Amino acid sequence: MTFLALDIGNTRLKWALYDAAHRDAKLLDSGAEFLENIDKLAEGPWSCIQAPTHVLGCAVASDVIRRRVEEQMEAWDVAPQWVVASEAEAGLRNGYDHPARLGADRWIAMIGAYQHMLTQGAAQPMVVVMVGTAVTVEAVDASGKFLGGLILPGHGIMLRALESGTAGLHVPTGEVTPFPTNTSDALTSGGTYAIAGAVERMVQHVRAHCGAEPKCIMTGGAAWKMAPSMTRPFELVDNLIFDGLLFIAQKRFPA
Ligand SMILES: Nc1ncnc2c1ncn2[C@@H]1O[C@H](COP(=O)(O)OP(=O)(O)OP(=O)(O)O)[C@@H](O)[C@H]1O
Numbered sequence: 001m002t003f004l005a006l007d008i009g010n011t012r013l014k015w016a017l018y019d020a021a022h023r024d025a026k027l028l029d030s031g032a033e034f035l036e037n038i039d040k041l042a043e044g045p046w047s048c049i050q051a052p053t054h055v056l057g058c059a060v061a062s063d064v065i066r067r068r069v070e071e072q073m074e075a076w077d078v079a080p081q082w083v084v085a086s087e088a089e090a091g092l093r094n095g096y097d098h099p100a101r102l103g104a105d106r107w108i109a110m111i112g113a114y115q116h117m118l119t120q121g122a123a124q125p126m127v128v129v130m131v132g133t134a135v136t137v138e139a140v141d142a143s144g145k146f147l148g149g150l151i152l153p154g155h156g157i158m159l160r161a162l163e164s165g166t167a168g169l170h171v172p173t174g175e176v177t178p179f180p181t182n183t184s185d186a187l188t189s190g191g192t193y194a195i196a197g198a199v200e201r202m203v204q205h206v207r208a209h210c211g212a213e214p215k216c217i218m219t220g221g222a223a224w225k226m227a228p229s230m231t232r233p234f235e236l237v238d239n240l241i242f243d244g245l246l247f248i249a250q251k252r253f254p255a
């Protein structure tokens, strides 16, 4: 039995092959492709992996992209399933006005984060941050209710927006520093502290609403770059989407 977890994001597709559809499964293989390269998965990295028994995915990209990924799996005898946000799943309840409109990546990452917290001890409220093309900052109470969350432009989008929207700004990478004294540092620090500041605000909201200190957990390819600029301790988790997918898969595909 093998299980393939897919995370089709805004910019890249990430995949991970496990030896079982279980939270303690062993990772056999993994990779990432920019969305413009997904038509070469079958002849490329997927040509030499074991055919998965089950495929569970998270897709925030368009249906067209999702269908192109499904085409890459035609050599395998498997019907991929895609998680969509619902009113409740895997211990979480969805407080969104229209639960199905919540991004599947956000929902799955919260499921991963909540289960991760429960394995560590008593339930407490959480702030779950995902740092990628976009940044999301979610609030979950100790009972597993998703209270609401923020969506912000990611660091790359912020800087590109400044570059294209101003007369004379160009954006070479700078350092994050409290008092930037050159343009590069001012831009890099501005983007980083915009994210860190939004997260701090959400921590305050959760503390006030729940009357308890939230557990803060951060994921996404650029999470480690944000970590030193946060105002409070954050646990970094490699890929909460895969953790969430594994947990959901364990229910959907019992051994
Ligand atoms: N120093 C930084 N601080 C914060 N964020 C950064 C930094 N450098 C890059 N980023 C962000 O990280 C993103 C890349 O992260 P990641 O690899 O998780 O995203 P992705 O896989 O491209 O996104 P998606 O999952 O939406 O497809 C970039 O788009 C940029 O917004």
Ligand SMILES: CC(C)(CO)[C@@H](O)C(=O)NCCC(=O)O
Pocket: 010, 060, 101, 102, 103, 104, 105, 106, 134, 135, 136, 151
């Ligand atoms: C916010 C993003 C872009 C983050 O990847 C994604 O989760 C998404 O497209 N969400 C749908 C809208 C929403 O979550 O309210």
Ligand SMILES: [K+]
Pocket: 008, 009, 010, 105, 132, 133
């Ligand atoms: K993502």
